[in-house]
Amino acid sequence: MIKALKGVTNLGQWVSWNPITGQMDVRQGGTWIIEDDLLVEYRSQNYKDLNFLDAGGRLLTPGLIDPHTHPAFASTREIEFELRSQGKSYQEIAASGGGIRNSVRQLREITELDLSALIRNRLNQMLAHGTTTVECKSGYGLSTESELKSLRAIRSASLQSEIQTFSTFLGAHEVPDEYRQDRETYINLLINEMIPLVSELKLADFCDVFCEEGVFSAGETEKILESAKSNGLKLRFHADEFVSSGGAELAAKMGALSADHLMAITDKGIQALAASDTVATLLPGTTFFLGSKSWAPARKMIDAGVTVALATDFNPGSNMSLSMPFIMTLAVIYLKLTPLEALQAATVGAAKSLGIAETRGCLASGFQADLVVWDADNYRQLPYFYGINQVSTVIVQGKHII
Amino acid sequence: MIKALKGVTNLGQWVSWNPITGQMDVRQGGTWIIEDDLLVEYRSQNYKDLNFLDAGGRLLTPGLIDPHTHPAFASTREIEFELRSQGKSYQEIAASGGGIRNSVRQLREITELDLSALIRNRLNQMLAHGTTTVECKSGYGLSTESELKSLRAIRSASLQSEIQTFSTFLGAHEVPDEYRQDRETYINLLINEMIPLVSELKLADFCDVFCEEGVFSAGETEKILESAKSNGLKLRFHADEFVSSGGAELAAKMGALSADHLMAITDKGIQALAASDTVATLLPGTTFFLGSKSWAPARKMIDAGVTVALATDFNPGSNMSLSMPFIMTLAVIYLKLTPLEALQAATVGAAKSLGIAETRGCLASGFQADLVVWDADNYRQLPYFYGINQVSTVIVQGKHII
Numbered sequence: 001m002i003k004a005l006k007g008v009t010n011l012g013q014w015v016s017w018n019p020i021t022g023q024m025d026v027r028q029g030g031t032w033i034i035e036d037d038l039l040v041e042y043r044s045q046n047y048k049d050l051n052f053l054d055a056g057g058r059l060l061t062p063g064l065i066d067p068h069t070h071p072a073f074a075s076t077r078e079i080e081f082e083l084r085s086q087g088k089s090y091q092e093i094a095a096s097g098g099g100i101r102n103s104v105r106q107l108r109e110i111t112e113l114d115l116s117a118l119i120r121n122r123l124n125q126m127l128a129h130g131t132t133t134v135e136c137k138s139g140y141g142l143s144t145e146s147e148l149k150s151l152r153a154i155r156s157a158s159l160q161s162e163i164q165t166f167s168t169f170l171g172a173h174e175v176p177d178e179y180r181q182d183r184e185t186y187i188n189l190l191i192n193e194m195i196p197l198v199s200e201l202k203l204a205d206f207c208d209v210f211c212e213e214g215v216f217s218a219g220e221t222e223k224i225l226e227s228a229k230s231n232g233l234k235l236r237f238h239a240d241e242f243v244s245s246g247g248a249e250l251a252a253k254m255g256a257l258s259a260d261h262l263m264a265i266t267d268k269g270i271q272a273l274a275a276s277d278t279v280a281t282l283l284p285g286t287t288f289f290l291g292s293k294s295w296a297p298a299r300k301m302i303d304a305g306v307t308v309a310l311a312t313d314f315n316p317g318s319n320m321s322l323s324m325p326f327i328m329t330l331a332v333i334y335l336k337l338t339p340l341e342a343l344q345a346a347t348v349g350a351a352k353s354l355g356i357a358e359t360r361g362c363l364a365s366g367f368q369a370d371l372v373v374w375d376a377d378n379y380r381q382l383p384y385f386y387g388i389n390q391v392s393t394v395i396v397q398g399k400h401i402i
Numbered sequence: 403m404i405k406a407l408k409g410v411t412n413l414g415q416w417v418s419w420n421p422i423t424g425q426m427d428v429r430q431g432g433t434w435i436i437e438d439d440l441l442v443e444y445r446s447q448n449y450k451d452l453n454f455l456d457a458g459g460r461l462l463t464p465g466l467i468d469p470h471t472h473p474a475f476a477s478t479r480e481i482e483f484e485l486r487s488q489g490k491s492y493q494e495i496a497a498s499g500g501g502i503r504n505s506v507r508q509l510r511e512i513t514e515l516d517l518s519a520l521i522r523n524r525l526n527q528m529l530a531h532g533t534t535t536v537e538c539k540s541g542y543g544l545s546t547e548s549e550l551k552s553l554r555a556i557r558s559a560s561l562q563s564e565i566q567t568f569s570t571f572l573g574a575h576e577v578p579d580e581y582r583q584d585r586e587t588y589i590n591l592l593i594n595e596m597i598p599l600v601s602e603l604k605l606a607d608f609c610d611v612f613c614e615e616g617v618f619s620a621g622e623t624e625k626i627l628e629s630a631k632s633n634g635l636k637l638r639f640h641a642d643e644f645v646s647s648g649g650a651e652l653a654a655k656m657g658a659l660s661a662d663h664l665m666a667i668t669d670k671g672i673q674a675l676a677a678s679d680t681v682a683t684l685l686p687g688t689t690f691f692l693g694s695k696s697w698a699p700a701r702k703m704i705d706a707g708v709t710v711a712l713a714t715d716f717n718p719g720s721n722m723s724l725s726m727p728f729i730m731t732l733a734v735i736y737l738k739l740t741p742l743e744a745l746q747a748a749t750v751g752a753a754k755s756l757g758i759a760e761t762r763g764c765l766a767s768g769f770q771a772d773l774v775v776w777d778a779d780n781y782r783q784l785p786y787f788y789g790i791n792q793v794s795t796v797i798v799q800g801k802h803i804i
Contacts, residue, residue: 078782082741085734125790291735293695323789332487333693339484380480387725388527389791 002162003400006051007033008371014060015340015379016363017348024340026379032060034369037397041365053400055373058392059381061343062361063132063370064324065350067236068260068281068311070137070170071122072150074106074115077316090290090318099317100140100174107140112149112156119157122314122322127163128402129323130391132370134163135236135311135354137208139170142186144194147171151203162401164370166354168206168236169198172216172224187220191227199231206257207233211250213243218250225254234355236281240264242294252276258309258353262301263287263294270297274304279353282345283313284330285321298335309349310342325390328383339380369398404564405802408453409435410773416462417742417781418765419750426742428781434462436771439799443767455802457775460794461783463745464763465534465772466726467752469638470662470683470713472539472572473524474552476508476517479718492692492720501719502542502576509542514551514558521559524716524724529565530804531725532793534772536565537638537713537756539610541572544588546596549573553605564803566772568756570638571597571606574618574626589622593629601633608659609635613652615645620652627656636757638683642666644696654678660711660755664703665689665696672699676707681755684747685715686732687723700737711751712744727792730785741782771800 009031018025030044031052080098084090093099107115119136126134136158138150151167158165171194172187179186198204207228211221225235234257239247241261248269251259259273260281273280282296302308310331314322321327328342337345351361360368373393376382382390394402411433420427432446433454482495482504495501509517521538528536538560540552553569560567573596574589581588600606609630613623627637636659641649643663650671653661661675662683675682684698704710712733716724723729730744739747753763762770775795778784784792796804 321789384480387723
């Protein structure tokens with residue numbers, strides 16, 4: 001059922017970043033008026049009109065925004081999940097041909113049409129769990145042909161789903177097997193062929209690099225991202241996930257919109273982010289799924305003044321989950337965010353991570369009408385009652401989707 | 403839609419404990435024939451008949467069994483969840499009037515009808531996530547009147563849901579405030595009034611005690627359970643959750659069906675369970691939700707020959723989740739069970755914990771036709787793809803419920 005709405009009325013609690021006061025607001029009751037795809041104004045009265053959605057006194061929040069996902073994969077990797085239960089590490093599995101390289105072999109074989117159908121399914125599941133905007137990365141192709149195929153599949157899947165997407169070129173996810181002995185050539189391929197093509201074909205909004213010991217060094221990352229920047233792509237990248245390699249500092253220096261993961265960030269890295277506009281996008285689902293004890297030092301970052309976003313990191317190897325509410329649960333339990341900070345990080349923080357905080361992630365006049373009504377009384381219940389889907393209604397750009 | 407079925411056909415993978423070989427079977431295709439409420443036989447062919455459910459090549463398992471839940475509560479406690487994110491411990495919150503005592507105040511005020519409606523809702527959510535049999539405890543009343551009210555509300559909710567329930571009297575969940583200075587009197591009330599009444603009114607199958615330092619000592623637990631036993635109740639109890647107090651040894655000695663939690667079990671306790679018929683019912687959701695690092699030593703127990711069950715411990719204070727598949731995810735990541743062991747613990751293991759392994763928890767001739775078809779290709783995907791509900795169809799006693 002897709003229907004244009006004039007508003008959402010009979011609200012219970014509604015919670016959002018307030019762009020005027022610069023704080024999270026927790027308010028109660030009334031109606032948000034919608035015109036076309038935008039929120040127009042808040043009114044304290046209720047409406048009896050079939051063009052208004054009746055929230056029935058339930059909780060309203062902005063649609064959740066997931067700024068880091070890898071949905072363009074051909075096959076799930078549950079066998080590796082089992083291997084980890086038997087004591088194999090993520091790194092050991094990767095070294096024996098599993099991990100990203102496993103997904104690369106399969107991605108290169110699948111047709112674009114089949115891949116697009118898989119992605120569309122995943123995007124619709126995200127939407128059903130309250131995500132109205134999502135960032136989608138390529139990165140399991142690692143050849144010009146299959147990276148372009150991935151980005152085209154993301155685009156066509158997106159056109160067939162009501163969720164809103166941003167695309168990220170992640171050709172620098174790993175060095176593919178055929179260039180293992182000659183990584184310089186692969187980096188040149190990224191810089192001289194893939195990035196210009198992706199840019200010319202307008203297939204991506206962002207460029208990402210897996211900046212990590214054993215993958216791409218800080219120096220290589222800088223080189224790749226410089227090329228992306230000069231080709232008009234915005235920057236965001238995997239930084240300081242397992243080992244500190246100065247990723248956060250590099251992100252701040254290069255003006256990246258976001259540095260992601262950051263479990264191994266140093267105090268210097270935190271200071272660099274705090275002094276910059278770069279958002280720290282945290283992915284506690286990965287720490288959880290890998291059974292690791294390395295949680296990003298979120299509290300330290302927030303206290304230092306860093307803007308924090310949350311994301312799922314949905315991918316078949318290190319986090320097979322697309323639920324943003326569950327990520328909020330992890331953020332409260334393990335990152336020690338309050339439930340309100342977790343909601344902030346999953347809405348306005350995530351919008352900043354994608355550079356769209358002027359138009360999305362808030363309940364405020366002039367913002368896009370991307371909204372979720374929850375089967376909950378208050379925002380604290382979102383992370384608290386976990387493992388079930390509490391979504392009642394999803395509205396994207398003023399249209400009632402679910 | 404409730405409809406009696408003649409079978410489930412066009413199976414994909416189907417996975418179950420095999421009571422003849424004493425192992426988990428992983429098989430493929432064919433049909434399970436149902437007669438009334440029972441599984442009759444497996445046939446390798448498929449059927450085209452509207453009285454058969456077409457599984458469409460999906461995964462079939464026995465219905466999941468959740469042998470430890472506390473669904474009889476009046477109010478959620480998300481405020482305490484927030485307090486924990488700010489550094490307060492479960493024990494500190496309890497000491498300042500929160501915790502179980504918070505739930506007791508609210509339970510005593512709610513009407514039986516309202517409580518029953520809340521429980522019914524929760525039972526139906528469990529069913530929707532693949533649980534076909536669940537154990538439900540009282541224990542937030544802590545007075546004769548409100549414990550009986552809780553058990554009656556569980557019974558009436560159960561009659562209005564298609565899920566199958568067992569009831570447990572947990573008057574010994576805590577010493578209520580009015581007896582803090584005189585615990586002996588409360589224990590006598592349990593023994594001389596509540597247990598005989600619960601037994602006479604046939605309101606519970608089991609008796610449980612929270613055997614833990616600061617709650618009920620091993621000596622007190624034994625005294626209460628002796629009384630329960632002589633009143634015809636079967637025994638199961640909270641043992642060695644935070645501190646080892648000989649709970650596992652006591653459970654084995656008294657012939658309890660199950661000892662639950664066991665994060666602090668000793669090697670002696672493991673040996674005692676291994677030499678007994680008492681099941682170790684593990685609740686990793688509680689460790690997770692409390693952000694604790696104390697996971698029950700499941701691997702050690704399995705290797706010693708202890709029968710292990712999994713349960714949610716669904717309750718408003720220490721685990722607000724009713725999803726058994728998510729508990730399987732935790733079991734694989736943190737308890738290091740394989741996905742197959744996790745499924746075993748959530749079906750036949752859980753059935754043993756409730757003393758119903760002769761009739762439930764297996765796909766085998768003569769067993770109850772409690773079945774779940776999953777939107778999954780294989781059993782490994784159940785714990786792997788987490789945070790979403792993969793249930794496709796739920797069948798209880800041969801009837802298509804969901």
